[in-house]
Amino acid sequence: xxxxxxxxxxxxxxxxxxxxxxxxxxxxxxxxxxxxxxxxxxxxxxxxxxxxxxxxxxxxxxxxxxxxxxxxxxxxxxxxxxxxxxxxxxxxxxxxxxxxxxxxxxxxxxxxxxxxxxxxxxxxxxxxxxxxxxxxxxxxxxxxxxxxxxxxxxxxxxxxxxxxxxxxxxxxxxxxxxxxxxxxxxxxxxxxxxxxxxxxxxxxxxxxxxxxx
Numbered sequence: 001x002x003x004x005x006x007x008x009x010x011x012x013x014x015x016x017x018x019x020x021x022x023x024x025x026x027x028x029x030x031x032x033x034x035x036x037x038x039x040x041x042x043x044x045x046x047x048x049x050x051x052x053x054x055x056x057x058x059x060x061x062x063x064x065x066x067x068x069x070x071x072x073x074x075x076x077x078x079x080x081x082x083x084x085x086x087x088x089x090x091x092x093x094x095x096x097x098x099x100x101x102x103x104x105x106x107x108x109x110x111x112x113x114x115x116x117x118x119x120x121x122x123x124x125x126x127x128x129x130x131x132x133x134x135x136x137x138x139x140x141x142x143x144x145x146x147x148x149x150x151x152x153x154x155x156x157x158x159x160x161x162x163x164x165x166x167x168x169x170x171x172x173x174x175x176x177x178x179x180x181x182x183x184x185x186x187x188x189x190x191x192x193x194x195x196x197x198x199x200x201x202x203x204x205x206x207x208x209x210x211x212x213x
Contacts, residue, residue, distance in 0.1 A: 002119055003047065005031040007039045007065055008054040008081075017052060017081075020108050027115070036060045036068060043072045050115055053098070055082040055089060060167060061153075063146040066096040077118040081111065087132040090125075092149045100124030144185060151178050156198045 004027055006014045014032045021027045030046045033039040035058045042048070051069055055062035066078050079100040080093045090101050099118040102111060106126045114124040144152065147168070154164045161179075165172045188194040 001028045002026055002049050002115065003028050003030045004050045004052060004115065005029070005033065005039075005042050005046070005048040006052050007033045007042075007057070007062065008052075009034045009056060009058045010054075013054075017111075020111065021115075024112060027112075033065075034058055036065045039065045040068050040072065043069060043076075047073070048076065050077045050079060050119060052079050052081050052115075055080060055084055055093065060169075061146075061150040063092055063096045063150055066093065066098055067146065070097040079114055079118050079124070081106070085128055085132075088149065090129055090132055092144075092146050094123075096146045101129055102126040103128055144182065148178060148182050148185070151175065152182055152194075152198060155179070156195055 004021060006017050006029060008014050008017070011034070014034075018029045018032070021029055030048055031042040033042050039051070039053075039057075051066075053062045053065055053069075057065060062080065062082070066080075069076055070078065078098045079102065080098045081102050081104060082089065082093075083104050084090075085103045085105070093101050100114050100123060102114055102124070103126050105128060106114075110126060114126070117124045151164060151168065154167060159167065161172050161175050164170070165175045168175070170178075183189070183194060186194065186197050188197060
């Protein structure tokens with residue numbers, strides 16, 4: 001049996017995954033988590049072989065969950081199943097240690113095959129992400145570490161320094177220090193250029209303009 005844990009902040013989504021996977025005679029779902037803390041606690045209660053992880057979790061990032069779970073159980077195979085379909089999130093997930101990346105547009109059969117494939121030691125990308133794989137070598141925000149990337153993602157989605165500090169369990173001063181480092185790494189002399197780089201990497205969509213008054 002392949003022992004699987006589900007890490008997603010939506011109970012309805014986890015329920016759907018459980019029904020799908022439980023129909024396979026060689027799969028066993030042994031636990032569920034909605035937060036990073038719950039994901040880490042799962043490893044203390046059971047010894048899964050595969051973790052299916054979303055990148056958007058309550059109060060934190062799936063990137064943090066991936067890194068934390070692998071630090072506790074290095075032989076765990078991690079398969080990301082996310083709504084994000086951009087190269088930036090793909091690169092950061094692989095940097096954090098994920099063995100595969102599927103989007104939530106993937107067919108059920110593709111998810112089942114991906115679990116067996118990562119268990120066999122292969123790296124798996126869903127069909128809609130395979131074309132983005134070459135972007136891993138491009139310049140831009142892809143060069144950031146996972147925590148830096150997550151901080152930038154929160155910033156460009158409108159979170160304040162105080163909110164980011166709370167969500168990432170950091171002090172506001174540490175957040176500001178990270179932002180300075182990010183600007184230096186990306187050679188962004190101002191926030192406009194930082195937002196431009198984020199937009200090019202799929203973190204924010206400037207095509208949605210505000211409605212004129």
